[in-house]
Amino acid sequence: MKITTFFMFEGNAEEAINFYTSIFDNSEILKMTRYGPNEAGPEGTVKHAAFTLNGQEFMCIDSHVKHGFTFTPSMSLYVTCDTEEQLDRAFAKLSESGSILMPLASYPFSKKFGWVSDQFGISWQLTLE
Template identity: 65%
Template sequence: MSHSKPKVTPFLMFQGQAEEAINLYTSTFDQSEILSMMRYGPGQPGTEGSVMMASFSLHGQVFMANDSNIQHNFTFTPSISMYVTCDTEEEIDRVFATLSEGGGILMPLQAYPFSEKFAWISDRFGVSWQLSLAKR
């Protein structure tokens, strides 16, 4: 499968949890895969074995991620979220259950005027996801 390099790629910066998050996301969404993962080695500026740079795809959308080797006083905010259109109720229910586990629910999974089934959640890493059932 050939991947062309997109001009705009979402980039997620973690502090030691990048690999765990990438594994969760690629196992949650169909047609998803880890494309590359480089780790910090001995003597490099990051924690040995943590993710220096990774790329992965979810349904063909390429993401990049890393573990920051600098501690910082900020993390993810719901002001930026991943918007996912789910094709079936089974898919939205499964993705909601998986990603909300250990996270938070910003808008519960239910019908809204703009979607027959929608939820806005924050996963256990603090990444925000809006899940919407495709219109039939």
Template identity: 60%
Template sequence: MSQKVATFLMFQNGDAEEAMTFYVSLFDDAKVVTLTHYGPGEDGVEGKVKQGLFTLAGQEYMCFDSGPRHGFTFTPSMSLFVTCDTEADLDRLYAALAEGGGELMPLGSYGFSTKFGWVADRFGVSWQLNLP
């Protein structure tokens, strides 16, 4: 038996497709693999993401738009950690992901890497960006 693990992102505001498109635009080797929407009469909001599968830098992620509201959303205690090859790449990703979101740790040198920053993007997903 072969097992596979993927990060699954649940969006509560109908933002799954917008978020997926945004993320794919930021990373190399990134693409939307599959995307299905809720149809008429299905148990979800018609036209919203029933299931999305996308890759960022070769890593698979899944997402969907939740119909029911939940008492929770994304939290910084679970974040996506990105190791960048260049300072320019780190700065570009930090600026794009922070726009409309929030800064959790400003760009700086914290002793464990050359440069590091932590943001929550406009969808609430937390990203740690590191330059070793």
């Protein structure tokens, strides 16, 4: 059995994938198929994609159906960084054009922690190991 996180975007999946794989080391796009002419979604948008972030696999699509929901902070990606530099870099990039839910600081549960919602609405909790 394998469990993979799946994201449903509405037209900006490729931009999100490129953004995320640029932030985390050991990340790559594994496959990407696009809608063609006369298919359900807008031509060129992501029909299905698989990518890795630091070796962890994710999948996503661009939904051609508009939904009354999006991502919420009640579900987030929890990233344990090996170094303070990794944490600071990821926090800066993910919070740019996004929103800070908890600023980078020392908390009782972590010597350095921050929580952001990025420009695509994905929530990230970042902590120092």
